[in-house]
Amino acid sequence: MLEALLTGKQKALREEVRRYVKSVPKQLLLDMDADKIRYPREYVTGLAKKKLLGLRFSPEYGGRGLKWVDEIIALEEIGVLGMSLGCLFSLVSIVGEALDVFGTEQQKKKYLGPLLKGQIFCAEALTEPRGGSDFFGATTTAVKKGDYYILNGQKRFVVGAEGADIFLVYARTEGAAGKSISAFVVERDMGVEAKYIYGLLGTRGGGAGRLVFKNTRVPGENLILGLNRGADVFNQMMIPERMTSAAGAVGLARAALELATKYSDKRKAFGRKIREFEGVSFRIADSITKLDAASTLVYGAAVTVDAMGSTGYSRRLVSEAKRFATEAAWEIINNAMQVVGGIGYTNVYPLEKMLRDARLSIIWTGTSEIMNLIIQHEYYRETLAPADKVRNVEEDAQEAHAIDEKIYE
Numbered sequence: 001m002l003e004a005l006l007t008g009k010q011k012a013l014r015e016e017v018r019r020y021v022k023s024v025p026k027q028l029l030l031d032m033d034a035d036k037i038r039y040p041r042e043y044v045t046g047l048a049k050k051k052l053l054g055l056r057f058s059p060e061y062g063g064r065g066l067k068w069v070d071e072i073i074a075l076e077e078i079g080v081l082g083m084s085l086g087c088l089f090s091l092v093s094i095v096g097e098a099l100d101v102f103g104t105e106q107q108k109k110k111y112l113g114p115l116l117k118g119q120i121f122c123a124e125a126l127t128e129p130r131g132g133s134d135f136f137g138a139t140t141t142a143v144k145k146g147d148y149y150i151l152n153g154q155k156r157f158v159v160g161a162e163g164a165d166i167f168l169v170y171a172r173t174e175g176a177a178g179k180s181i182s183a184f185v186v187e188r189d190m191g192v193e194a195k196y197i198y199g200l201l202g203t204r205g206g207g208a209g210r211l212v213f214k215n216t217r218v219p220g221e222n223l224i225l226g227l228n229r230g231a232d233v234f235n236q237m238m239i240p241e242r243m244t245s246a247a248g249a250v251g252l253a254r255a256a257l258e259l260a261t262k263y264s265d266k267r268k269a270f271g272r273k274i275r276e277f278e279g280v281s282f283r284i285a286d287s288i289t290k291l292d293a294a295s296t297l298v299y300g301a302a303v304t305v306d307a308m309g310s311t312g313y314s315r316r317l318v319s320e321a322k323r324f325a326t327e328a329a330w331e332i333i334n335n336a337m338q339v340v341g342g343i344g345y346t347n348v349y350p351l352e353k354m355l356r357d358a359r360l361s362i363i364w365t366g367t368s369e370i371m372n373l374i375i376q377h378e379y380y381r382e383t384l385a386p387a388d389k390v391r392n393v394e395e396d397a398q399e400a401h402a403i404d405e406k407i408y409e
């Protein structure tokens, strides 16, 4: 994060999170990466004890009432721990958003408070085996029967499929075309079965699995926002989903870059420190520029969401931040491995794990292609909206009047 953008309070928050990050045992990271731990509840409760979960949410429920600009500062630090622990930190922010913004008083008391206190654990169940990008094609159904909804279907790749107590689930409900998805809080005990836990390239230890809903009875009071309002919930939730991925990726990339920078100041080749070769130091220069660009874009998106909420413009910036930061992280970590050379490819250094972790960030919470869909869609909308506030540069061409030559079809 650019130092000049931080207030004194934000620097203090950063120090606080850094202290927590330093206290996380290395063995936890190793055991998760080795799939010995599938869901580290004690890590989440540790965060809760320090009141670090759901920083944006109201103090009434255990949050700190902070803003997105504060949360990304915390997330960048947590990102240093890798994608899995970053994700478990973020899930409270993601699922909590739906409860905080749209939840009833009863839902907030029953779920948001205990989540922030680390008494229960949450997951988001959006992706289906038939696809994640085409969210609106969801096939999981929820049929009203008396005071309950009966859910049938499957969700895939749910972090916390093993380990979570409550799931935010989107399902198709009876409604007009394009408006027939609803969001529910579903407790595991209501009849959620984790059928398959995936073997992953990286980002291990989060219990990512496939969920099956078979006549799962969910009380009507667990509907979020209202019947067929799932699209509104989804649009709001995509902000924390993507902001958290972006900010976490910045932290992970920063850690890799620092490691490679220090290494290049020690390692010698041809009788000189390798940082003295432009091939190495310019690679570092390239990475630090990318990192600062990513961090600034994430910060800009956070300021925008804080000021404007969930608008098309904010969604564009959040999507840009998510795509740019996650792709930059992948390139920066890859660059770091190149600087460190062969030993960087081994488990003597953590770069190989960072690289495995980072790859997922370009896929989950919406792929780069889906980010591009949103970015171009919103930008076309803004640019093509009637307005004559800016100079029409088209008129500046010498032959601008040659309208017979301006042929579009």
Ligand SMILES: Cc1cc2nc3c(=O)[nH]c(=O)nc-3n(C[C@H](O)[C@H](O)[C@H](O)COP(=O)(O)OP(=O)(O)OC[C@H]3O[C@@H](n4cnc5c(N)ncnc54)[C@H](O)[C@@H]3O)c2cc1C
Pocket: 123, 124, 125, 126, 127, 128, 129, 130, 131, 132, 133, 134, 156, 157, 158, 159, 160, 200, 203, 208, 360, 363, 364, 365, 366, 367, 368, 369, 370, 373
């Ligand atoms: C380890 C892991 C953890 C995850 N955690 C969660 C979780 O906790 N909760 C959850 O709900 N989901 C989770 N996901 C799912 C993740 O968000 C999806 O994998 C992702 O959104 C992509 O969906 P998909 O895998 O079905 O790919 P698809 O949607 O099938 O896409 C396949 C490819 O086609 C491209 N594509 C699709 N549509 C278009 C288009 N219109 N234009 C251009 N390209 C397109 C995609 O970009 C991609 O490259 C997780 C995934 C993994 C691997």
